[in-house]
Amino acid sequence: MDSARLTTHKPVTADVAPETVLHQVFGYDQFRPLQGEVIHELVAGRDAMVLMPTGGGKSLCYQVPALVRPGTGIVISPLIALMQDQVMALRQLGVRAAFLNSTMDFQQARDTENALLTGELDLLYCAPERLLQPRTLELMHQASISLFAIDEAHCVSQWGHDFRADYLGLDILAREFSEIPRIALTATADERTRKEIAERLSLTDARHFISGFDRPNIQYRIAPKINANKQLIDFIKEEYATDAGIVYCLSRNKVEATARLLCSKGYTALPYHAGLPSEMRAEHQERFLREDGVIVVATIAFGMGIDKPDVRFVAHMDLPKSLEAYYQETGRAGRDGNPSTAWMVYGLQDVIKLRQMLEGSAGNDHFKRVERQKLDAMLGLCEITTCRRQALLRYFGDKQETPCGNCDTCLVPPETWDGTVAVQKALSCVFRTGQRFGVSYLIDVLRGVENDRILQAGHHAVSTFGIGSELSSAEWKSVFRQLVANGHLRADPEGYGALQLTESCRPLLKGEQTVNLRKDPVIKSRKTAGAGSKVKDQITDHVGWEALRACRKTLAEEQGVPPYVIFHDTTLFEILERRPQCLEELAGVSGVGAAKLERYGEAFLKALAALGADATQAS
Known part of the structure; x- marks a missing residue:
């Protein structure tokens, strides 16, 4: 990243309400559920732990407080790509953001550190391993810090799916920077993982904000x-x-x-x-x-x-x-x-x-x-x-x-069927063939296939040979899949693919328990299921839509950023619907903040004007 750009932006705000920052910087009129509460907790200098679904707006929970509180917000992020993406998007909003990571040469890192010390940054992103270096910790002690945000906090959980050992050292923030508010954020954590995050990051006394996990779209x-x-x-x-x-x-x-x-x-x-x-x-x-x-x-x-x-x-x-x-x-x-x-x-x-x-x-x-x-x-x-x-x-x-x-x-509600007899046949076949064979072989025995392998093994003579001809191979695969999924059969731990009985199958074999199995359904496509792309389905002016997309693409290429960093599709669609005639009207569109209005407003107004002129000529 070009370190010379670090000081090109003015401070965005000082001593203003979070709602004002939300509107002026990010272009939105109101917070999503829980966002406002989290932000006010941090602005007041208190710690927070946030569980919010992907796409639920976690980033704003620390970005807005970092702009309201004096000093620089430090964001601990696990991936270089993630921090680069966020810094790029923030700079488009006029926010003085930067990162410290291994992609930078010595001079770039030094310039970024100096910008932190001189108060020229609103947000600084760094990886946990970088933050925990003695040099970086000393730098943090010298700087004015507004907050610490620990993103992807589930990485601290040793039982989680993205464990990162470096996250375990982040409890140092509670000890060495106890006066600075901290926020930990994640989208994926069950109750056990949430408890572990709070304990490992010393956030047991912090207020916990748990948003709904539902992504209805x-x-x-x-x-x-x-x-x-x-x-x-x-x-x-x-x-x-x-x-x-x-x-x-x-x-x-x-x-x-x-x-x-x-x-x-x-x-x-x-x-x-x-x-x-x-x-x-x-x-x-x-x-x-x-x-x-x-x-x-x-x-x-x-x-x-x-x-x-x-x-x-x-x-x-x-x-x-x-x-x-x-x-x-x-x-x-x-x-x-x-x-x-x-x-x-x-x-x-x-x-x-x-x-x-x-x-x-x-x-x-x-x-x-x-x-x-x-x-x-x-x-x-x-x-x-x-x-x-x-x-x-x-x-x-x-x-x-x-x-x-x-x-x-x-x-498409799935059908079920009484699979008790089929299950007994399947389990008996596993037993009669010595628990040494995989599913394809077992199905051939059940369906009475007299191939060389079965004849050589003598399994054409077992009592389960040919007793399952009433089901197709696909239906038997479904039976075996559900038996393994439900723990009644297990795969040979030696790795040869053989299926073996487990203790839980005993009542099934004895007929002491009935079993309902799922019939594998035919899944209907999205077209019959009723979903669809909301924006695309609502577009009636396809010429106008493509013109705005072309304008966005040109601006994105000039700025060296992805098109969605200029404006999301939803913002573009609202521009197309509302057809603003001036910058003041364009400012009323959701997602159009002050910096983007100044930077891109005229270009989109010209694109809309050209559409109007084309329509007039056509008529």
Whole structure:
């Protein structure tokens, strides 16, 4: 980042109300639920712990107080990409923001440190490992600090899905800077993780602000994995052919193969995983942020802190390890509040693979027990026959009294069937064949297939041979998947894919317990399910929309920033609807703050005027 720009902005505000800063700097008329309370708590000099869903406006909770209180707000952020993205967006608003990280040379870092010491910064972002260096701590003691904000605070939890050891040292802030208010923020933490965050960061006495976890604009859909590649292509082609999205895969090889597949179908798809050169990862992330309609295919190495508002879908080609991971990854869709989809396919091999990885891990018994609980909760969401959103919210301690009407189980309620006899047949077959075979072999035995392998093993003579011909192979796969998901069968911990009985299957084998199984449903597309892109669906003046987008793109290229940093789609749509004739009218549009009005207002007014002139000539 160009250090010479650090002093080009004037101080934004001093001794003014948070509401005034919200309007003048960020262009919004009112805070979202809980934002105002959190901000006033910090402005008063008190600590806070904030749990707010992705896209819920966590950043404003510390950005506004940092502008109201004297001194510089210090933001601890885990990723370089995240801090660069936020600093870039803040500078567009006229805020004096900078970061300290490993991408800077000695002189750039020195200039930034001097700007901090001389009071020329409103916000400074740095990674935890940088903050904890003795030199940086000494710098903080010399500077005027307004607050400390610990973003992505779940990274402090050793049971969390994004644990970062450097976060454990952040309790030093409570000891050495006790007079400075601190705020910890996260979007994903169950009750156990929230307690751990508060204890490790010395925030047990802080006021806790817990917003609802619900993201009502996201439609949750989970389907059985039949032909995953075809299912993904059909989903994107039917619903999001021109939109930005993220596709998550478990392995690097699958990331690259899926990206190649999408490219072969005409989509702009870019791979992203830790095995790629850092320059390529940076380039792919940059293209995703700046270009329209780019799909990133990634491992979980991608996404934390990505603030792209118009991601219309997040697809999972493999099962996440926990609901925390699923919630955070799916939360990267629809940050602008417009309808989006969290789509996933999963199958029996996903369950077996994750269970084997868990049992074969180096963790102690307590760790494995916690991880089993997390995986069981994830599997429970997949196999549930009631509202998925209610189950997801319940896991995080949130409640929704009625079914959401915007998940696949609400839109297309799954059927169930009495699977008691089928389950007994499946479990008996596992036992009769010695608990040494995988699902495909077991299905062949049940369906009476006389292949060489079965004949050589002598399993054509067992009592379960051919007793399951009434079900198709796909139906038997569903039975076995649900038995593994519900813990009645387990994968061989040695890693060979064989299914083995567990103690919980005993009452099923004895007929002491009946079993209802889920019929794998046919998932309807978004078009029949009733979702859609709110902004796109409401646009009637497509010529005007494209003209405003072209204006935004030109300005973004001139500034070297992604288009959404200029204005979000929702702001652009409101400009198109209201057709402001002057700067004063444009200032009334949500998302148009003072700095952006001054910087971009005339350009958009000219674009609107040109539309009017074209319409007059056409008539």
